[in-house]
Amino acid sequence: MLELTGITKKFNGRTILNGLDLTVTDGKTLAIVGPSGVGKTTLLRIIAGLEEADAGKLTWNGKQTTPDELRKQGILGVVFQNFALFPQYTVKKNITLAPTLSGTSQQDADAKADELLAQLSLTQQADAFPATLSGGQKQRVAIARALALNPDVLLYDEPTSALDPALRDNVAAMLNQFKQSGMTQVVVTHDMDFAAAVADTVFKMPTGTED
Numbered sequence: 573m574l575e576l577t578g579i580t581k582k583f584n585g586r587t588i589l590n591g592l593d594l595t596v597t598d599g600k601t602l603a604i605v606g607p608s609g610v611g612k613t614t615l616l617r618i619i620a621g622l623e624e625a626d627a628g629k630l631t632w633n634g635k636q637t638t639p640d641e642l643r644k645q646g647i648l649g650v651v652f653q654n655f656a657l658f659p660q661y662t663v664k665k666n667i668t669l670a671p672t673l674s675g676t677s678q679q680d681a682d683a684k685a686d687e688l689l690a691q692l693s694l695t696q697q698a699d700a701f702p703a704t705l706s707g708g709q710k711q712r713v714a715i716a717r718a719l720a721l722n723p724d725v726l727l728y729d730e731p732t733s734a735l736d737p738a739l740r741d742n743v744a745a746m747l748n749q750f751k752q753s754g755m756t757q758v759v760v761t762h763d764m765d766f767a768a769a770v771a772d773t774v775f776k777m778p779t780g781t782e783d
């Protein structure tokens with residue numbers, strides 16, 4: 573179980589997050605919702621260790637830790653809003669790069685990538701470069717890349733924002749499929765329909781914290 577307590581973050585003296593508490597339950601999907609600018613992405617980036625909180629505590633299974641530590645241990649995976657694929661590498665290399673850099677053999681990384689490509693209907697695209705893919709395909713590659721590290725918790729920043737409505741339903745089905753396999757997921761979204769389709773719990777970001 574991942575628990576955040578008292579998370580506070582200011583940008584240029586403006587309070588974005590004000591002592592926020594959040595619990596992420598194992599095997600569940602938590603949607604973080606709220607209007608634009610309320611700090612959803614900032615919160616996700618803090619959980620992922622891409623942004624540092626000014627105050628607050630993070631615990632994993634009751635033990636205090638840091639996002640960097642959780643990422644190093646492969647506990648957290650992140651699917652970025654703009655996919656953040658490496659344009660110079662093929663789809664397959666995008667998926668195998670991080671595992672091989674963290675010590676997995678190329679052979680094992682390739683086998684895992686082939687499995688994920690098949691699972692996410694991307695086998696045909698294995699040798700393609702990101703620029704040639706559709707938005708939905710890029711999204712699935714970004715998800716496959718995060719899954720390749722076998723995270724316990726997968727974080728998604730606005731996973732549907734670049735997709736048309738039909739693809740949005742596909743992403744919802746995918747997340748629900750991952751849940752069946754026991755994955756813990758945290759989804760930042762401003763899309764309430766999507767949140768309703770995937771979430772066990774909806775966390776509404778508090779508003780009006782500006783000082």
Ligand SMILES: Nc1ncnc2c1ncn2[C@@H]1O[C@H](COP(=O)(O)OP(=O)(O)OP(=O)(O)O)[C@@H](O)[C@H]1O
Binds near residue numbers: 610612
């Ligand atoms: N690096 C930064 N420097 C200064 N201000 C920032 C920075 N990152 C975010 N902000 C500000 O913090 C506030 C919250 O931004 P954030 O992106 O977390 O909101 P959001 O709820 O995810 O919005 P959206 O739904 O539009 O993505 C905004 O006012 C934004 O301008």
